[in-house]
Amino acid sequence: MISYTLIRSKRKTTEIQVRVDGVIVRAPKRLGIGEIDRFVASKEAWIIKKQAEIEKQLVAVKNQPKVNLLTKDELTALANQALAVIPERVVHYARIIGVDYGRITIKNQRTRWGSCSSKGNLNFNCLLMLTPLEVIDSVVVHELCHRKQMNHSKKFYEEVYKAYPEYDKWNKWLKDNGNAIMARNVVLDKTGKSKDAVTSPNLSTREKAKILALEWQAGDDLEEKLAKELREEILARHLVLQDFKMAKKV
Numbered sequence: 001m002i003s004y005t006l007i008r009s010k011r012k013t014t015e016i017q018v019r020v021d022g023v024i025v026r027a028p029k030r031l032g033i034g035e036i037d038r039f040v041a042s043k044e045a046w047i048i049k050k051q052a053e054i055e056k057q058l059v060a061v062k063n064q065p066k067v068n069l070l071t072k073d074e075l076t077a078l079a080n081q082a083l084a085v086i087p088e089r090v091v092h093y094a095r096i097i098g099v100d101y102g103r104i105t106i107k108n109q110r111t112r113w114g115s116c117s118s119k120g121n122l123n124f125n126c127l128l129m130l131t132p133l134e135v136i137d138s139v140v141v142h143e144l145c146h147r148k149q150m151n152h153s154k155k156f157y158e159e160v161y162k163a164y165p166e167y168d169k170w171n172k173w174l175k176d177n178g179n180a181i182m183a184r185n186v187v188l189d190k191t192g193k194s195k196d197a198v199t200s201p202n203l204s205t206r207e208k209a210k211i212l213a214l215e216w217q218a219g220d221d222l223e224e225k226l227a228k229e230l231r232e233e234i235l236a237r238h239l240v241l242q243d244f245k246m247a248k249k250v
């Protein structure tokens, strides 16, 4: 006999829900207990099957490697590191490629490693600091070559390979490992959604008065504690298991 928690309410159907914390049966207020028991008994095989599936999910979740989320302090450190490293690489490769550029901005994005605007403003992701220098160079070269070709045409890649013959190798590295690095960057706004950019006024001047803006995704207005709670919530959300329901009209 399957044990279950019975919840009676104003409803017309009887529903069995198999959850990680047990079996819930929702039934109409006046339905006799005998009938409910018979219904549950008739679905015993289905319930046992679903319980086994949940057990399997639990094991899978337990064996799942934990995403090691970056803290706000760690992200700040990466952004500062990026400010110290990336502009120099830009200067170096801009000379080789023979292009100019505008503002360099270090961002903390969840989807992009770099970008180049039509005005030549360059954005780089601070998470690049978690990749080899060769990868950083490949992204810098890629963005700078957009100063010559605003597309991904054959001509564009010719420029890329000329400046950086090992481009494919390190681009592949980023394709293979990049998502796992991006996944470590979960920054949340007050509603618990991940957010893409909040500008901070921390600017530093470098390289011929070009402004390096440190755009900061983690809201400084977010209290540390709140951020931590939201992080945990996100982690918990990864652990939500699928429930199984079945209903019968009686």
Ligand SMILES: [Zn+2]
Binding pocket: 142, 146, 151, 152
């Ligand atoms: Zn591109």
